Amino acid sequence: MKKRVLTVDDSRTIRNMLLVTLNNAGFETIQAEDGVEGLEVLETANPDVIVTDINMPRLDGFGFIEGVRRNDRYRAIPILVLTTESDAEKKNRARQAGATGWIVKPFDPTKLIDAIERVTA
């Protein structure tokens, strides 16, 4: 069975890159444009892993992660944070919000797939 990835990113460019990379790597990809949509999509998407950006309108990555972790049904889903921020403070905040791991941009397909493989069975 294909693993299903939910990506949450407000940048169309990054969304497309994620889509191409993940599809090429044999994942099924579902996309949302911000945290609010991410939580909505989550209800039906039932993903194996979530990849999310931090800086987003409406609901940022931190809020989104907290939302997922608060939700009974989805809180065990691994969440990877995709962000240009490599500083410890951002990582720490994401971790505290409940992120499983992170991928540091600039976007690198190998890194992304590696990280997803690491947190999924």
Place this chain on the structure above:
Amino acid sequence: MDMNEIKEIFFQECEEQLAELESGLLKLNDGDRDPETVNAVFRAVHSIKGGAGAFGLDDLVSFAHVFETTLDCVRSNRLEPNQDVLKVMLKSADVLADLTNAARDGGSVDGARSRQLIKELEALANGELPQPAAEAPAKSAPAPAKAAPAAIPAPAVNEEGFQPVAFSFEDFETSEPPTIEPSTFEILFRPKSELYGKGNDATLLLRDLSRLGEMSIHCDMDELPALGSMNPEAAYFAWKISLKTDKGEEAIRSVFEFAEWDCELEVTLAGGNHAGAGDELPMQPVPFDLSLLDEAMPALAGAAEDDEQVAARQREARDEAVSAASIASNVLQMAQTARASAENARSAAPASAAQAAAQQAAASAATPTIRVDLDRVDRLINLVGELVINQAMLSQSVIENDTNGTSSINMGLEELQQLTREIQDSVMAIRAQPVKPVFQRMSRIVREIADMTGKSVRLVTEGENTEVDKTVIDKLAEPLTHMIRNAVDHGLETPEKRVAAGKNPEGTVRLTAKHRSGRIVIELADDGAGINREKVRQKAIDNDLIAADANLSDEEIDNLIFHAGFSTADKISDISGRGVGMDVVKRSIQALGGRINIQSKPGQGSVFTMSLPLTLAVLDGMVVTVASQTLVVPLTAIVETLQPEASAIHSFGASQRLISIRNSFCPLVDVGRILNFRATQANPVEGVALLVESEGGGQRALMVDAIQGQRQVVIKSLEANYTHVPGIAAATILGDGRVALILDVDAIVAASRGQSLPEMSLAAAG
């Protein structure tokens, strides 16, 4: 989709982000202190940086990074976005736009300017910070070169020169080279409950660890209580691992990169001599290798016989091991589920509050949009155009066959007509776009010219959300740019002169868009000195545009600036004197089916008013007959229609005729004669006069033979399908299937002033 397409998307997105950035900065400039505005500005730059990084656009990344750092200071209230700060930021936004364009089109940028702004941005970030942002200067140094491609150029390196790349370490932030000699590490891994809470899984970590080398593992279940007293939230297992690897301690630790805070982790070197010595562990080790579960049990691992039975027992044992593992994982899952419900009870209230907040946020968000290829929309518009024509043809033939007009088919057709009209409007609405992007571009133009001329200018825009066909918008930018340049360069006075005249030293340029009777009206007003009529008049005389003794009204003098090659500035400046005059502006507006005029008050400024059609696809027209040809006259050009009486017609000179309308004389133009449809002028009394307004406000009465009616027609370009015909703007297909030409009223009026239209072709009229 390939990378090039994504790159194209990236640049499209950059354009949107740049617009967002600029409008946000302008809002801040107007005193807006909404945190969301600052966030949006930050996000725009952040987004550009993110995408640029993915494409290795280093110049763009390094500039965006410095910009972002400074914006972050504003976002965290460490830097007050006052006018001076925003001035730097607006300029930075311009440079960012230049860099983006350069990245796309391969052009060059003003390196000195961007370096200067990097300095200014850094100064802003540093000046207001408690601790200087050390990161910014370090990363902002111009990238020395493009990142070297991963592959080493083949011809230069032979096989011996090939350097192995430790690709498995790419995602680890370590610079430590892997040790070559394999050594054995003792690892103690004791997860805390938080590890599971964050979606990490001990099993997966162990799996990754096993990939580093030869591993034996023991699970310590000492802390596992009896089921009754088990806390589903807690983590009870710990693992003792012996790992023989040549990857080094750093690699082991990076397996736990995501988990190190949520577990106890001890990694100690056991010494390379004891490689694989599992019995050194205090407890009996279990060889652990997920890919080869056949070796799950140490006893079986030692068994060398390939006896069938033993093999069967091995499989059984493996199955047992697997089921044991699955029980363990079930326990884990149970634990997680149970904890979930406990936590759920605790956090039910805040969760629903957050949900409500999220819903509210969703409600206040912009309406959802989809992106559609312009080609598809155009195809749809074309098809709807055909539908309109077809519907009209159908109606006509029904009317011809159903004289009393009461049959049900006739009624149905009326509804069809209404529906068609609605579909057409809706389709047109798809192409309609707000003028905002064009208006936003103008603020940069104003900034640049204000800088160049040393004038202080404020651009005020109104009605940015007024919508108009995309084609109109695209073609509006150029004339508007030129007019804005003119307004600042020629219209506004220098600050000193303004002060002397008792005005605010800062000049105002006001750009307004609004809908008015089915057209979009764009006004450009400045509060400058107004047109210097003396000077304009003198210039026109010098350039032989008018006779020295010509008697012109103020309005006529003002409109002289639209004449070809006219420039009022004493010395041709670098800004508006590039050989492009207002005549070019006028022509571009006319090409869009629009009109432009100027009103000026000495000392108070000038107002340019442009009126443009909302769409270039359809037009409301008056269908008329001229010399048995059917023509369409754009309704917007027609002021009124009248039946001339013989007493109102006056001859003037050899062939000119005038018609007197309410005590004023208006030249009479025979359309049929001008278009060479007939050799002699028709008798005005037998036809109908259409009073039209031409450029500059002058009126003409166009003589046609008869009026057939008024209807909306779909514009079909003649240039695209045939060739340009003087005096004809375009063509259309009428309800009866015949082609009708759409009159270019201005060209007809211009032709009537003197010479006839050149090279007329009657063949075009079908």
